[in-house]
Structures are given as structure tokens and as C-alpha cells.
Amino acid sequence: MVRYIAGRLVALVAILISVxxxxxxxxxxxxxxxxxxxxxxxxxxxxxQQLREELGLDKPVxxxxxxxxxxxxxxxxxxxxxxxxxxxxxxxxxxxxxFELATTALLVSILIGIPTGIAAAVYRNSAIDHFGRFLALFxxxxxxxxLGLLMVRVFxxxxxxxxxxxxYSLELQPPRAVTNSIIxxxxxxxxxxxxxxxxxxxxxxxxxxxxxxxxxxARVMRASMLDILNADYIIMAxxxxxxxxxxxxxHALRNAMLPALTVIGxxxxxxxxxxxxxxxxxxxxxxxxxxxxxxTYLDFPAVxxxxxxITLAYVLMNLVVDILYGVLDPRVRVGA
Amino acid sequence: xxxxxxxxQKLSARCSDDCASAQQDGESTRHLLEIEDLRVTFEVGAASxxxxxxxxxxxxxxxxxxxxxxxxxxxxxxxxxxLGLSEPRHLAGGAIRYRGTDLVPxxxxxxxxxxxxxxxxxxxxxxAALNPLFTVGxxxxxxxxxxxxxxxxxxxxxxxxxxxxxxxxxxxxxxxxYPHEFSGGMRQRVVIAMAVALNPALVIADxxxxxxxxxxxxxxxxxLGELRRERRMALIHITHDVELIASSVDRMIVMYAxxxxxxxxxxxxxxxxxxxxxxxxxxxxxxxxxxxxGLLPTIPGAPPKISDIPSxxxxxxRCAHVRERCETETPVLRxxxxxxxxxxxxxxxxLRLGEVRTSESLAASLARIDEDA
Numbered sequence: 001m002v003r004y005i006a007g008r009l010v011a012l013v014a015i016l017i018s019v020x021x022x023x024x025x026x027x028x029x030x031x032x033x034x035x036x037x038x039x040x041x042x043x044x045x046x047x048x049q050q051l052r053e054e055l056g057l058d059k060p061v062x063x064x065x066x067x068x069x070x071x072x073x074x075x076x077x078x079x080x081x082x083x084x085x086x087x088x089x090x091x092x093x094x095x096x097x098x099f100e101l102a103t104t105a106l107l108v109s110i111l112i113g114i115p116t117g118i119a120a121a122v123y124r125n126s127a128i129d130h131f132g133r134f135l136a137l138f139x140x141x142x143x144x145x146x147l148g149l150l151m152v153r154v155f156x157x158x159x160x161x162x163x164x165x166x167x168y169s170l171e172l173q174p175p176r177a178v179t180n181s182i183i184x185x186x187x188x189x190x191x192x193x194x195x196x197x198x199x200x201x202x203x204x205x206x207x208x209x210x211x212x213x214x215x216x217x218a219r220v221m222r223a224s225m226l227d228i229l230n231a232d233y234i235i236m237a238x239x240x241x242x243x244x245x246x247x248x249x250x251h252a253l254r255n256a257m258l259p260a261l262t263v264i265g266x267x268x269x270x271x272x273x274x275x276x277x278x279x280x281x282x283x284x285x286x287x288x289x290x291x292x293x294x295x296t297y298l299d300f301p302a303v304x305x306x307x308x309x310i311t312l313a314y315v316l317m318n319l320v321v322d323i324l325y326g327v328l329d330p331r332v333r334v335g336a
Numbered sequence: 337x338x339x340x341x342x343x344x345q346k347l348s349a350r351c352s353d354d355c356a357s358a359q360q361d362g363e364s365t366r367h368l369l370e371i372e373d374l375r376v377t378f379e380v381g382a383a384s385x386x387x388x389x390x391x392x393x394x395x396x397x398x399x400x401x402x403x404x405x406x407x408x409x410x411x412x413x414x415x416x417x418x419l420g421l422s423e424p425r426h427l428a429g430g431a432i433r434y435r436g437t438d439l440v441p442x443x444x445x446x447x448x449x450x451x452x453x454x455x456x457x458x459x460x461x462x463x464a465a466l467n468p469l470f471t472v473g474x475x476x477x478x479x480x481x482x483x484x485x486x487x488x489x490x491x492x493x494x495x496x497x498x499x500x501x502x503x504x505x506x507x508x509x510x511x512x513x514y515p516h517e518f519s520g521g522m523r524q525r526v527v528i529a530m531a532v533a534l535n536p537a538l539v540i541a542d543x544x545x546x547x548x549x550x551x552x553x554x555x556x557x558x559x560l561g562e563l564r565r566e567r568r569m570a571l572i573h574i575t576h577d578v579e580l581i582a583s584s585v586d587r588m589i590v591m592y593a594x595x596x597x598x599x600x601x602x603x604x605x606x607x608x609x610x611x612x613x614x615x616x617x618x619x620x621x622x623x624x625x626x627x628x629x630g631l632l633p634t635i636p637g638a639p640p641k642i643s644d645i646p647s648x649x650x651x652x653x654r655c656a657h658v659r660e661r662c663e664t665e666t667p668v669l670r671x672x673x674x675x676x677x678x679x680x681x682x683x684x685x686x687l688r689l690g691e692v693r694t695s696e697s698l699a700a701s702l703a704r705i706d707e708d709a
Contacts, residue, residue, distance in 0.1 A: 235465075236465040239452065240451065240479055241453060242482055251470075329469055330469065330514040330516070331468060331516050
């Protein structure tokens with residue numbers, strides 16, 4: 001198992017190195033001169049020159065790359081062209097916001113997707129199976145921004161049940177940032193008013209994103225469950241005189257979870273990185289919204305930072321999935 | 337849950353109400369298992385195919401019966417029906433009586449009480465029959481936990497004892513191993529352990545040794561015989577290998593194309609078959625002496641597909657003794673001379689052919705090779 005995880009970690013590092021190379025190369029190809037961008041409007045030449053030296057832009061490209069990676073390792077993503085502030089400090093809170101949203105959305109996806117998938121496989125062609133099929137089609141076919149707007153229209157504009165923008169009511173004082181998740185922080189601070197506000201603000205965006213993932217998870221779960229239910233060891237479980245419930249929930253579920261796990265991991269990666277549209281619709285101050293703004297202003301260091309963080313999220317999720325595979329399936333542990 | 341009430345009594349004691357009527361008639365002559373005119377059909381589109389076509393036989397307490405035939409003869413389908421695994425819509429007719437109770441109309445929960453505790457299965461492919469994600473011990477101990485309500489430690493203790501009994505070395509340690517960490521022979525011992533764990537009255541072994549090499553096969557056969565004697569279990573051994581079971585079963589039932597073609601005491605049937613198919617099966621036994629001659633003896637042709645069963649006697653296209661009558665008239669299973677039951681128009685004639693020409697038995701050949709070496 002240790003060797004197995006070590007192998008995964010090596011692959012992870014290799015991927016991250018390639019991503020830094022690619023992002024660095026793209027930044028090099030851009031026409032914008034970072035020093036000019038940072039120096040402000042109509043800077044005198046000496047200021048630009050001085051900045052260039054400060055940023056190491058006068059050095060050869062390979063050296064610049066090494067400096068860039070060195071910075072990354074210290075959590076230094078450079079400074080934003082737009083705000084002139086260090087990107088890392090700007091991102092901290094936003095990572096928390098995105099992480100909080102993506103995690104809640106993933107929980108929604110799993111809680112809807114897994115039971116729906118199991119029920120759809122067990123009761124084929126029943127109402128629940130049709131619902132699962134509809135959910136999958138709906139989740140994949142309806143664009144997230146449209147679903148988001150629909151939610152806002154129904155639950156905010158028409159019914160006025162739920163808030164539709166931001167992470168909490170702006171008149172409230174946010175709790176001290178410990179985890180950068182407002183929900184967790186407000187629980188830690190025992191600030192129930194903020195908790196309530198943060199929770200209600202979470203519902204619509206989490207549901208929007210969660211429905212997207214739930215459909216896919218339900219479909220994969222159904223397919224793998226159907227497959228497993230035909231296995232010899234399921235027949236053997238019946239021959240042992242086990243109840244249907246036990247066969248499905250103990251003998252089949254764990255096997256059927258393996259393919260679903262891959263999809264859950266990928267969904268989480270997509271939620272962490274691809275929540276751009278949802279964050280825009282719900283003015284959720286996360287990574288996606290930050291990335292969109294960075295792109296609009298050609299704020300290259302910020303774009304690079306977002307790309308690297310999203311890659312990191314994907315890669316880490318894959319690592320977690322690989323490890324969980326090893327935990328669930330003894331054959332994987334040996335095979336590494 | 338009902339199961340935790342220590343239901344170690346046999347079904348006859350348990351289903352006092354349901355079975356009262358069944359128990360009244362013929363208490364003394366009652367068989368352990370009685371299959372009567374079993375018919376299993378599969379529908380594909382508008383067509384309906386008969387996989388099992390009017391099979392009747394009985395098994396008594398502690399008796400070992402061999403169910404012999406080529407693939408597609410309906411042996412496994414029959415076995416699945418005895419375990420309630422055939423879907424009801426495929427059961428076209430007949431009765432499967434266990435200690436007098438017809439199992440066909442039973443609901444799923446009644447089946448759950450029966451399976452494992454009364455009727456158990458030793459599957460063909462042990463690797464596929466074991467769940468890859470659970471330890472072998474867990475899968476064995478599960479039977480004690482679910483059926484007897486045993487605690488985790490109690491189930492483990494009993495599981496280890498059972499693993500020792502079926503000849504798994506270092507059972508205490510191997511309890512926590514996964515199926516893929518076992519050899520083929522050891523895996524087969526594991527599924528055998530699962531089958532006998534609750535001392536069922538009837539064990540169905542569905543080609544339990546096909547995946548094994550000859551030496552391991554012999555060991556597993558020995559183990560099966562031993563367990564059967566110790567636990568006084570009845571056994572239905574399904575196989576295509578007459579030779580393998582000839583000495584270990586009391587009776588043999590030979591199936592062809594969904595029907596029984598011959599049945600009788602194992603010895604009689606083995607030495608003096610009363611059906612050309614049985615005879616052909618016996619003549620196609622490979623022996624080490626034959627090997628130098630090149631081709632293995634075979635029955636010409638292939639077993640019929642259930643979609644295309646020949647008219648008259650289903651075996652007639654492959655039969656060495658075929659006559660005109662065989663192509664049109666389906667022979668019925670009937671008792672002939674010497675108490676032999678055969679579905680051949682000319683069974684007496686076949687019987688008169690005498691003992692099947694046997695080259696020396698496989699075991700004898702092996703022994704001779706050992707001496708030579």
C-alpha cells in the first residue's frame with residue numbers, strides 16, 4: 001500500500017511540473033510586458049526598468065522559469081496586474097469559498113446520485129429508474145448557468161424563499177477566518193446568525209451544481225450495479241440464504257462503488273474548477289469568479305495561479321480516488 | 337429477526353402449518369428431495385425453448401447422486417431450480433418437493449431460510465463465486481452471523497474450525513486473506529466450507545472440480561466424500577465426467593437435451609449402460625494408454641442446442657445404434673430388465689452389448705507411471 005501511494009505521488013509531481021511549464025510558456029507568449037502592466041499608467045522608463053530587474057525579467061527565460069517555480073513552492077504566485085496585490089493573499093479566501101461550494105455540491109450529488117443509481121438498478125424500468133434517466137439527461141443537457149438562473153427566478157424572484165447572491169448577508173460581520181469556510185468558521189465561532197445566513201446562501205448554488213453531478217453519478221452507479229448483480233458471487237450470496245437487502249447493500253454495493261468512485265473524483269475536480277458559471281450566476285466570490293475577472297483584464301499571473309490551483313485540485317482528487325481504490329479493493333494494493 | 341431464534345431444526349419441524357398436509361401422506365416413503373416433471377423453458381422473442389423437459393427424480397437422505405451429461409443437457413438449470421434461482425416465469429411446470437413441501441411456490445423469505453441451511457451449492461468456478469473485496473473468512477463467517485445470529489468472535493472461531501476441517505492450512509492466518517491470495521484448490525475448499533457450514537441436508541455440487549488439475553481434483557473429491565459421510569449430507573454431483581464420480585456416488589442420472597435418458601445404481605450404469613448415450617460417454621473416456629494413438633475418442637457430432645432439438649429420440653443423429661423408429665418416435669423413460677431405467681427403444685439390446693471396453697482406469701495408469709519413474 002505504501003509503495004502504491006508512493007507511485008501515485010511520483011505521477012502527481014510529474015503532472016504538476018508539466019502544468020507549470022505550460023502555464024509559464026503561455027505567459028511568455030503573451031504580448032503584455034509584466035513590468036509595464038504593474039508600473040501603472042504611463043510609467044517613466046526608469047520605473048519600468050527597475051521593476052523589470054526586481055521581477056527578474058532581465059534574466060534568461062530558463063532562469064525566469066526556475067524563479068517562477070521557486071516562488072510557487074513558497075506559495076508566491078506573483079502579483080496581480082489588476083490589483084497590484086500579491087495573488088496568494090487574494091486567493092486564500094476565494095479558495096475557501098470555492099472549496100465550500102464544491103464540497104457541498106458534491107455531497108448533494110452523492111446523496112442524490114448513489115441511492116438513485118442503486119434503486120434504478122435494483123428496480124429496473126420502475127418509476128425510480130425513469131427518474132434517474134431523466135435526472136441524468138437533465139443534469140448533463142441543461143446548462144448550469146440556465147439551471148442557476150431558473151433557480152434564482154423561482155426561489156428568489158418569485159417565491160423569495162432563498163437568497164441568490166453571495167456567501168452571506170453583507171450586513172453581517174463574517175466570523176474570524178480559520179478554515180476559510182464560512183459555515184465551518186461560524187460554527188467554530190458559535191455565530192448562529194452567520195451560520196444560518198451562510199447555509200441559506202449555500203442552498204441554491206449547491207443544488208444547481210449538485211444536480212449536474214448527481215445525474216452522472218446515478219447513471220454510472222446504475223450501470224455498475226447492474227453489472228455486479230449478475231456476478232457469480234452475487235448468485236453465491238443468494239445461495240447462502242442472504243436477504244436481498246444484504247446482498248445489494250453489503251455484497252454488491254462495495255464492488256459497484258469502484259467505478260462510481262472514479263466519477264465522483266472527476267466530478268469533484270470539475271466542481272472545484274468548473275464552477276465558473278455557477279459562481280458568476282450566484283456572485284459567489286470563489287476561484288471561478290476570480291478567474292473570469294483575471295481573464296477579462298488579461299491578468300496573466302492571476303490566470304496562471306487559477307489554472308495551477310485547478311490542476312492541483314484535479315490531481316489531488318485523482319490521488320484520493322486512487323488511494324480509496326486501494327482501500328476498497330485488495331487486488332489493487334497488490335497490483336501496484 | 338426470525339433467524340436469531342436458533343432455528344437449527346430441519347424444515348419439517350419448522351413449517352408445521354404449511355406442510356401438515358404434505359406430511360400426512362406417505363411419511364415413511366418420503367424422499368428428501370423429489371423432483372416431479374420439472375419443466376424449465378426460456379423465451380426468446382416469440383419462441384420458447386425447453387431447457388429442462390419433464391425431469392423427475394428423487395434423492396434420499398444421505399444419498400449421493402451423480403447428474404451426468406454434456407454442456408447444455410439441462411443439469412445446471414435443474415440445479416438452479418432446486419435452489420430457487422430459476423426465475424418463476426421460466427418454470428413452466430412440475431414440482432420440487434423438499435421433505436414433502438413443494439418449493440416452487442415459495443416466496444423469497446422462505447427461500448432465504450432454506451438456502452445455506454437446508455440446501456447448499458458448491459459452485460463451479462470458486463474464484464468467481466467469491467466476492468473479491470471481502471476476506472475469505474468474513475465470507476464463511478457471514479453464514480454463522482446471518483443464520484445463527486452468531487457474534488463476530490463466535491463466527492470467526494467457528495469459521496476457523498471449519499476452514500481447518502476442509503483442509504486449509506494455517507486457517508487462523510488464512511481467515512483474513514482475500515480470495516485472490518488463494519490457489520485454485522484452496523479456493524475450492526473455501527466454497528466447499530461455505531456450502532457445508534450450516535450442515536445442510538442436501539448439497540448440490542455443480543462441476544466442483546472442473547477448474548482444477550487432476551491431483552487437486554482427487555483431493556477435493558476425497559474431501560467431499562469425507563464431509564458427506566461425517567455430516568450425513570445428501571449430494572447431487574453434477575458433472576460431464578462419468579469416470580470421476582463412478583465410485584463416489586450411489587446412483588447416476590444421465591441427462592441429454594433436457595431429459596433424463598438413463599438412471600440407475602452407479603455401478604450398474606458404469607459397467608453395463610442401458611442407453612447408447614451413456615455407453616458413448618463411457619467409451620469416450622480418455623485413458624493414458626490411448627494417448628499414443630492420437631485422437632481422443634469422442635461422440636460424433638455436438639450436443640443439440642435447445643433451439644434445435646432433433647425429432648424422436650434427441651440423441652438419434654449421434655447414436656451408433658440408430659434405427660428408423662428413433663427419428664420419429666420419442667422414447668419414454670421406462671424400467672426395463674435388471675431394474676434399469678432407460679429412455680431408449682432398444683435398451684435391452686444396448687445392455688446386451690456387455691461391459692464397456694475400458695482401457696485401464698486413469699488412477700491405475702497414474703500409479704503405473706509412478707512405478708516407472
